[in-house]
Amino acid sequence: MDAFRTLMGGARFDKKRFNQDVQVFEPKKPVASTSTSLPSELDFFGTDQPAADEAVDRATAKKNRKRKRAEDAAAAAEAAGIDYPALLRQHRIKLTGLEPPNPVASFAELTSSHNCPQLIADNWSKMGMKAPTGIQMASWGIMLEKRDVLACAPTGSGKTLSFILPLLVLNPPNTTASAAIRPTSIIIEPTRELAMQVLRETSKLGAGGGWNIKVLGEDERAAKSGEPKKRKGRKGKRTKKPKTERKDKKAGSDDDEESESEEEVEEKEKPEEQEDEPVGEKEAAAEPSTPTDILITTPLRLIYAIKAGTVDPTNVRHLILDEADKLFELNFVEQTDEIIAACTHPDLRKGMFSATMPSSVEEMAKSVMSGGGIGAIRAIVGHKDAATETIKQSLQFVGTEDHKLLSLRTLIGEGKFTPPVLIFVQSIQRAKELSTELLFDGINADAIHAERTPEERDEVVRGFAEGKIWCLISTDVMGRGVDFKGVKLVINYDFPQSPGSYIHRIGRTGRAGKEGRAITFFTKADAVHLKSIVNVMRASGCDVPQWMVDLKPPTQDEKKKLRMKPIARKDISRTNGAGNGDKADRKRVKRDRVMGGKSAFKAKKVKVDKEVKMDE
Numbered sequence: 001m002d003a004f005r006t007l008m009g010g011a012r013f014d015k016k017r018f019n020q021d022v023q024v025f026e027p028k029k030p031v032a033s034t035s036t037s038l039p040s041e042l043d044f045f046g047t048d049q050p051a052a053d054e055a056v057d058r059a060t061a062k063k064n065r066k067r068k069r070a071e072d073a074a075a076a077a078e079a080a081g082i083d084y085p086a087l088l089r090q091h092r093i094k095l096t097g098l099e100p101p102n103p104v105a106s107f108a109e110l111t112s113s114h115n116c117p118q119l120i121a122d123n124w125s126k127m128g129m130k131a132p133t134g135i136q137m138a139s140w141g142i143m144l145e146k147r148d149v150l151a152c153a154p155t156g157s158g159k160t161l162s163f164i165l166p167l168l169v170l171n172p173p174n175t176t177a178s179a180a181i182r183p184t185s186i187i188i189e190p191t192r193e194l195a196m197q198v199l200r201e202t203s204k205l206g207a208g209g210g211w212n213i214k215v216l217g218e219d220e221r222a223a224k225s226g227e228p229k230k231r232k233g234r235k236g237k238r239t240k241k242p243k244t245e246r247k248d249k250k251a252g253s254d255d256d257e258e259s260e261s262e263e264e265v266e267e268k269e270k271p272e273e274q275e276d277e278p279v280g281e282k283e284a285a286a287e288p289s290t291p292t293d294i295l296i297t298t299p300l301r302l303i304y305a306i307k308a309g310t311v312d313p314t315n316v317r318h319l320i321l322d323e324a325d326k327l328f329e330l331n332f333v334e335q336t337d338e339i340i341a342a343c344t345h346p347d348l349r350k351g352m353f354s355a356t357m358p359s360s361v362e363e364m365a366k367s368v369m370s371g372g373g374i375g376a377i378r379a380i381v382g383h384k385d386a387a388t389e390t391i392k393q394s395l396q397f398v399g400t401e402d403h404k405l406l407s408l409r410t411l412i413g414e415g416k417f418t419p420p421v422l423i424f425v426q427s428i429q430r431a432k433e434l435s436t437e438l439l440f441d442g443i444n445a446d447a448i449h450a451e452r453t454p455e456e457r458d459e460v461v462r463g464f465a466e467g468k469i470w471c472l473i474s475t476d477v478m479g480r481g482v483d484f485k486g487v488k489l490v491i492n493y494d495f496p497q498s499p500g501s502y503i504h505r506i507g508r509t510g511r512a513g514k515e516g517r518a519i520t521f522f523t524k525a526d527a528v529h530l531k532s533i534v535n536v537m538r539a540s541g542c543d544v545p546q547w548m549v550d551l552k553p554p555t556q557d558e559k560k561k562l563r564m565k566p567i568a569r570k571d572i573s574r575t576n577g578a579g580n581g582d583k584a585d586r587k588r589v590k591r592d593r594v595m596g597g598k599s600a601f602k603a604k605k606v607k608v609d610k611e612v613k614m615d616e
């Protein structure tokens, strides 16, 4: 009929009247390939090719499978009284891929239909959880059907439990001891803080079930904690790094005391990644070899341990990449690839989770997923490039760099500074300077960044969670994943380097359905990038003035430039960088205050909500 359509373009053809003619042009059903098949050189239209037969067979099989799935789903839904399409709509879940499994509608369904041990259900209740969130329903459905999943859901929507639960349900405790750590599941996190946080959640959900869950290298660290602390900072001696890490340095992503002599470049401009101390070969070799079920780790540590032979990844059935888009960025991707390649078990399933998933990263992620033979399932909850809707977002013009501190003080003075507050800056030096300034103002502030030892970082995080520190100043190192439940306000003191970074940073508030606020300062220099943030705000349902909607978006080049390097900014400190925020400096500031140094804003102006206790 194609020939007819082409010839008769625009005219109407009476098919009934000329039915016999139509039959002549109707394509013939392909004949099954036999020994009498046409030689390929004579088969001009390709109708006699086995490939064509296979394609038809595949298409028919696909149609049949689709029909069967629809029938099965309808039957299951009828039996359970669940309207799955309505459930998906209600939770704004979009599933794509071949035969996407139904979401798990309730915890009761998990125990009745998915062999979820009662112990997990009890622990779930003990954790204070009731109904699963949208991403949990979707991810449980997919992972329990042993399919690969690529999931994108808002910050604070419970992605952690969405991948932990299936790991526990599908993998009973491992009892076979081996020389090396031989886990059944590996969870990769971009920072040690996140690894520790996931350990806490996993241990709570699996409590009493006999699973051995650990963060790689932490037993070793704990054993060493009695020893005198030796600070492994920039000037410290480092263990020889694997090839991948040395390559990363060229991309300008890691601390490297030798490569750049001056801290200005390192501390002000380099993004803070790969800050975690890797476990050296010696350290890794000291890992005990008890049977391990779930191993949580940062990429570098794992690569060291695999190379040292202390971790054997060949038995891994579930590999989870949390904050997956980060793990596919330039400075991590090689390590991520290496880890995926090392997990060689034929039944390996993969799960990738994040609140942001740029299309380019999604493509890369998809290319490494097989999905149980019939492809991975993509699960999107809500709008892909939006922030959590419970966050009230605003942008505040502060003119120039000089006015930022004043704007912050005005917020404090107006009582809009409602602790616990998280403030993001773009470099270690700026974090130190701002914390010194706020201390000087009588605000109980502290800074967290890659230059602090893991022990110091733990202490600061604990202090913030316990309400001892009201205001935590951080580089992007705490911008992702960290679950401080009670944070009421996030301030982007320095404009974020990408919309993704913005979504993750502000996502430290408004978690688990709670309300939060986010204020982003911008100077004239940042204005060119404003539209990117305006787009996120609009996608998350925030009102923005029309003039912001009408702004010109930054060019691809401008976006890339900012992603690679933050905008150069004037020092924050009144001491013009003389204060470095170290212990002695902080002591000096405190002493100055006691001796009459004037606090611009009295601490009493800052109301601390004592009711708010944050999760550790």
Ligand SMILES: Nc1ncnc2c1ncn2[C@@H]1O[C@H](COP(=O)(O)OP(=O)(O)OP(=O)(O)O)[C@@H](O)[C@H]1O
Pocket: 128, 129, 130, 131, 132, 133, 136, 153, 154, 155, 156, 157, 158, 159, 160, 161, 354, 355, 480, 481, 482, 483, 485, 507, 511, 512, 615
């Ligand atoms: N079903 C649930 N009901 C209530 N609270 C939940 C539920 N599931 C998880 N939570 C809580 O919600 C909070 C956020 O969860 P989680 O840290 O997993 O979010 P996330 O989606 O991974 O966020 P991010 O993208 O920032 O990493 C946690 O404190 C968690 O305990």
